[in-house]
Amino acid sequence: MKILVFGGSFDPVHKGHVAMLKKAISVVKPDVTHVVPAYHSPFKAKSPTPFKLRMQMAKAAFGPLDKKIVFDDYELKRGGKTYSYQLVQYLQKRYKNADIFLLVGTDCLNDLHAWKNAEYIFANTTVVSGRRKGFRENKVSFKHLELPGQFPKMSSTRVRAHILASGEIPSDKVPAAEAAIIVKNDLYGLDQHRWLKAHLKPNRYLHSIKVAESCAVLSDIYEVPAEKAVQAGIFHDAGKGLSADELIAFCKKRRLKIPHFEAICRCEPALLHSFASASLAKELFGIKDKEILKAIAEHTLGSLQMSPLSKILFVADISSKDRKYKDAFVIRTLAMQDLEKALLYAANRKLWFTIDSQKWLCPSGIELWNHLVERAA
Ligand SMILES: [Fe+2]
Numbered sequence: 035m036k037i038l039v040f041g042g043s044f045d046p047v048h049k050g051h052v053a054m055l056k057k058a059i060s061v062v063k064p065d066v067t068h069v070v071p072a073y074h075s076p077f078k079a080k081s082p083t084p085f086k087l088r089m090q091m092a093k094a095a096f097g098p099l100d101k102k103i104v105f106d107d108y109e110l111k112r113g114g115k116t117y118s119y120q121l122v123q124y125l126q127k128r129y130k131n132a133d134i135f136l137l138v139g140t141d142c143l144n145d146l147h148a149w150k151n152a153e154y155i156f157a158n159t160t161v162v163s164g165r166r167k168g169f170r171e172n173k174v175s176f177k178h179l180e181l182p183g184q185f186p187k188m189s190s191t192r193v194r195a196h197i198l199a200s201g202e203i204p205s206d207k208v209p210a211a212e213a214a215i216i217v218k219n220d221l222y223g224l225d226q227h228r229w230l231k232a233h234l235k236p237n238r239y240l241h242s243i244k245v246a247e248s249c250a251v252l253s254d255i256y257e258v259p260a261e262k263a264v265q266a267g268i269f270h271d272a273g274k275g276l277s278a279d280e281l282i283a284f285c286k287k288r289r290l291k292i293p294h295f296e297a298i299c300r301c302e303p304a305l306l307h308s309f310a311s312a313s314l315a316k317e318l319f320g321i322k323d324k325e326i327l328k329a330i331a332e333h334t335l336g337s338l339q340m341s342p343l344s345k346i347l348f349v350a351d352i353s354s355k356d357r358k359y360k361d362a363f364v365i366r367t368l369a370m371q372d373l374e375k376a377l378l379y380a381a382n383r384k385l386w387f388t389i390d391s392q393k394w395l396c397p398s399g400i401e402l403w404n405h406l407v408e409r410a411a
């Protein structure tokens with residue numbers, strides 16, 4: 035008896051997963067296939083999407099492939115972390131003397147030796163994987179079946195970042211039946227998009243999307259997690275819907291610590307929107323990541339201790355594709371080559387915009403400028 039097993043976070047399943055399982059079923063010809071969503075992958079922080087929904091998505095995406103698929107909640111029942119060798123032991127108990135084929139992503143192949151109790155897996159299964167364009171695996175010393183053909187370069191992380199940035203589900207990456215579950219349950223930031231659409235003017239909402247997209251591009255270059263960058267980008271202007279009086283009241287009520295607060299309230303209360311946006315992200319959507327909240331809070335005035343994420347957002351905000359002035363293109367291009375130089379340029383442009391429009395210059399903006407010039411010297 036042949037058992038094919040495919041485990042993963044499936045948060046969400048993408049068409050690369052589906053293509054691999056389809057090919058594996060056609061090559062291995064298993065008597066039964068187990069799809070086993072991880073309850074808590076040993077390799078990842080606990081998945082934020084509830085198990086029940088990830089199981090629903092797995093059923094929607096993989097179900098049409100084969101009637102003989104068992105959607106297995108073994109890991110949920112077990113609770114805690116489950117290692118692959120434990121999954122293999124469970125299947126051995128369930129199916130005596132079966133041949134077990136363990137389907138893994140190509141990217142896992144080179145790391146398999148480091149998996150817990152890897153020798154047990156090698157001794158008791160055939161590892162099945164698909165080839166991905168551009169990926170080179172090391173020579174493997176275990177029983178390995180490589181699926182014919184090539185499989186698309188996709189990742190669940192990228193799919194989540196795409197949905198969070200755009201509010202849309204990429205139909206080339208997510209099966210339609212699964213997309214319906216994502217929409218129905220407001221997953222991957224669709225709830226934030228609904229809120230932003232309701233509270234921001236259409237142009238401001240579009241700007242937020244464009245900033246999130248720029249953040250995604252820069253996060254790749256500067257090795258910042260894409261989801262964090264996109265999260266900061268999409269919500270950075272959430273507080274823009276508040277009037278000057280509302281912003282002041284909002285910040286006072288929460289006793290937010292804002293440098294030069296009294297002067298800002300007197301001279302340019304609109305500057306408070308970035309601090310309000312960070313608070314809203316935390317209050318409305320439970321965003322707790324300090325780096326994300328700090329990047330949102332300082333996207334207007336910067337600070338003297340900006341993280342790479344803060345720098346990315348600051349630069350993306352002033353140079354996103356919806357910005358029409360000619361320097362936006364220059365900063366956008368520069369940002370892809372040198373983030374520090376782009377930050378200096380962006381801070382410069384911001385100061386000149388403020389002076390040109392005869393507005394009050396916040397001391398924080400001047401402090402940032404002096405700090406960047408001193409560092410660049
Ligand atoms: Fe802003």
Ligand SMILES: [Fe+2]
Binds near residue numbers: 241245271351
């Ligand atoms: Fe903005």
